[in-house]
Amino acid sequence: MPVASIPSVAPVLRSEWIKIRTVRASWGSLLAILLVTTALTVLTYSTVGEAEAADGGQQVKEAFYPLNFAQVAALAYGATAVASEYREGALRVSLAAVPRRGLLYWSKTAVIAVTALLVCVPTTFATFLVGQAFLGGHAIGLDHPGVLRACAGGAVYLVLMTLFAAGLTFLLRSAVGALGILVPFVLVGSFVLGDAAGGIGAYLPDRAGSHFFRETPPGPLGPWEGLGVTALWAAAALAAGWWAVRRRDA
Amino acid sequence: MTTIELTALTKEYGSRRTVTRAVDDLTCTVEPGRVTGFLGPNGAGKSTTMRLVLGLDRPTCGTATVGGRDYTTLGSPLRTVGALLDAHSAHPSRTARDHLRHLAASNRIPARRVDEVLEEAGIASVAGRRTRTFSLGMRQRLGIAAALLGDPPVLMLDEPANGLDPEGFVWLRRLLRRLAGEGRTVLMSSHLMNETSAVADHLLVLGRGRLLADVGTSAFIDRNSAPRVQVRTGDPVRLRASMAARGHAMREAGGGRWTVEGATAEEVGAVSAREGIPVLELTDLRASLEDAYLALTAASAQFAAASPPTTTSPQEA
Numbered sequence: 152m153p154v155a156s157i158p159s160v161a162p163v164l165r166s167e168w169i170k171i172r173t174v175r176a177s178w179g180s181l182l183a184i185l186l187v188t189t190a191l192t193v194l195t196y197s198t199v200g201e202a203e204a205a206d207g208g209q210q211v212k213e214a215f216y217p218l219n220f221a222q223v224a225a226l227a228y229g230a231t232a233v234a235s236e237y238r239e240g241a242l243r244v245s246l247a248a249v250p251r252r253g254l255l256y257w258s259k260t261a262v263i264a265v266t267a268l269l270v271c272v273p274t275t276f277a278t279f280l281v282g283q284a285f286l287g288g289h290a291i292g293l294d295h296p297g298v299l300r301a302c303a304g305g306a307v308y309l310v311l312m313t314l315f316a317a318g319l320t321f322l323l324r325s326a327v328g329a330l331g332i333l334v335p336f337v338l339v340g341s342f343v344l345g346d347a348a349g350g351i352g353a354y355l356p357d358r359a360g361s362h363f364f365r366e367t368p369p370g371p372l373g374p375w376e377g378l379g380v381t382a383l384w385a386a387a388a389l390a391a392g393w394w395a396v397r398r399r400d401a
Numbered sequence: 402m403t404t405i406e407l408t409a410l411t412k413e414y415g416s417r418r419t420v421t422r423a424v425d426d427l428t429c430t431v432e433p434g435r436v437t438g439f440l441g442p443n444g445a446g447k448s449t450t451m452r453l454v455l456g457l458d459r460p461t462c463g464t465a466t467v468g469g470r471d472y473t474t475l476g477s478p479l480r481t482v483g484a485l486l487d488a489h490s491a492h493p494s495r496t497a498r499d500h501l502r503h504l505a506a507s508n509r510i511p512a513r514r515v516d517e518v519l520e521e522a523g524i525a526s527v528a529g530r531r532t533r534t535f536s537l538g539m540r541q542r543l544g545i546a547a548a549l550l551g552d553p554p555v556l557m558l559d560e561p562a563n564g565l566d567p568e569g570f571v572w573l574r575r576l577l578r579r580l581a582g583e584g585r586t587v588l589m590s591s592h593l594m595n596e597t598s599a600v601a602d603h604l605l606v607l608g609r610g611r612l613l614a615d616v617g618t619s620a621f622i623d624r625n626s627a628p629r630v631q632v633r634t635g636d637p638v639r640l641r642a643s644m645a646a647r648g649h650a651m652r653e654a655g656g657g658r659w660t661v662e663g664a665t666a667e668e669v670g671a672v673s674a675r676e677g678i679p680v681l682e683l684t685d686l687r688a689s690l691e692d693a694y695l696a697l698t699a700a701s702a703q704f705a706a707a708s709p710p711t712t713t714s715p716q717e718a
Contacts, residue, residue: 162507166503241490244547248507250472251473400457
């Protein structure tokens with residue numbers, strides 16, 4: 152039998168792309184990042200947007216307020232895309248086809264990252280543009296200081312949160328487990344801890360990343376440092392996931 | 402020719418205090434050109450052994466190779482080994498075709514193979530359906546289709562007959578015989594003796610992770626079953642007396658027939674001819690694989706009902 156010994160990345164990337172595209176849960180949660188965020192933007196800005204804007208305050212921060220919801224959708228995508236491998240014996244089939252665990256793990260991670268980026272870039276721009284469309288005279292444009300930076304950085308931030316959830320799901324082998332930790336953490340814990348713990352709170356993954364959306368970062372971290380901190384969290388989760396996948400019997 | 406070779410293969414589970422040996426010092430070779438039945442009760446270590454061959458589990462010690470190579474070093478492994486491990490491993494919301502497409506893509510297997518194996522497995526008409534709607538039999542066929550995808554010289558199927566209807570089983574038997582006839586290595590596990598005896602030329606019998614027998618199917622039956630003869634005679638009293646003189650008990654089996662324990666037809670025929678006892682009918686009772694298996698395992702006294710199946714690994718349902 153002619154068997155090539157050199158593992159090739161391209162077929163595995165293609166296979167992982169087919170896997171994501173052909174399961175409704177992962178495909179749907181990817182699109183939900185854009186659709187849910189845009190829908191919530193319309194809902195909030197068409198109702199309270201103009202009144203809030205009239206009060207003044209940090210216009211850039213408020214323009215990207217709906218990304219709080221986008222990050223939950225991003226976490227859900229990262230978790231569901233990985234969790235499909237942990238249904239019954241799915242991972243065994245995947246590893247029988249691609250027995251080099253590093254090749255399988257990093258290919259899947261790469262496909263999740265790229266697909267998330269392709270959806271998150273339009274999401275941050277749509278959030279900004281749709282939101283501002285409801286603000287009448289208070290609207291700011293893409294040329295407002297910090298807006299383009301927030302659009303780009305916001306997309307990267309969402310991708311990092313996706314990977315954070317993906318890594319944790321590899322570690323816990325369950326989307327329910329990963330989301331059960333991450334969603335309360337992001338929605339509730341970070342608000343409480345972040346304010347209570349003062350300086351340390353700024354280093355939580357979502358807090359650090361959110362510095363991007365403020366004209367003047369509140370804590371010890373600048374916008375880029377903040378994004379770096381979120382990246383470190385994602386890297387730690389992916390490293391933990393990789394450790395688990397490499398070490399465990401499938 | 403590609404063989405599966407196991408050398409002192411051992412797999413232990415559990416913590417330091419409660420170690421369970423799922424596979425215990427297994428050494429054997431699965432040869433090409435024949436169907437090898439991998440036989441043993443649930444929890445005997447069959448599935449664990451297959452996972453060790455595929456590099457899904459790591460052995461505590463020993464090695465498992467395919468064609469002399471570690472499975473995890475193969476570049477396009479589906480072109481070397483086709484495996485069916487678990488009928489439920491296809492994602493329930495993926496269609497059968499998409500399940501095969503992503504597997505084919507990962508090993509650079511041409512897309513036309515997907516339709517070929519769907520056809521071969523008899524599930525082409527449901528290829529576009531999500532597998533959650535599949536019966537167990539259809540899932541098995543999908544798993545077998547996936548195993549055939551890379552046209553591999555080695556097939557390793559864990560309980561492939563599970564959930565197949567009688568027609569499906571006949572199909573499976575023909576398929577496996579054909580694959581073996583083409584010179585491939587076919588390993589099929591089962592905990593059912595009858596379905597295995599219908600397919601396998603050769604047997605590997607496993608009990609509590611140990612190899613109990615590595616032998617041809619008919620030799621296994623002969624070796625592990627005492628001979629028995631069924632006879633119809635005009636003079637049962639005299640025949641019984643002469644059988645008893647040779648140490649064989651003769652019991653009435655109903656319908657005017659008798660069974661003689663421990664004797665062959667040849668022996669009974671010779672005795673009755675010599676002594677002028679009329680024999681109307683004489684048949685060797687061939688023990689079934691089930692009898693032979695029970696005789697073997699009873700002899701090794703490992704499967705008494707009282708002993709819990711401690712060899713079941715946590716992942717083995």
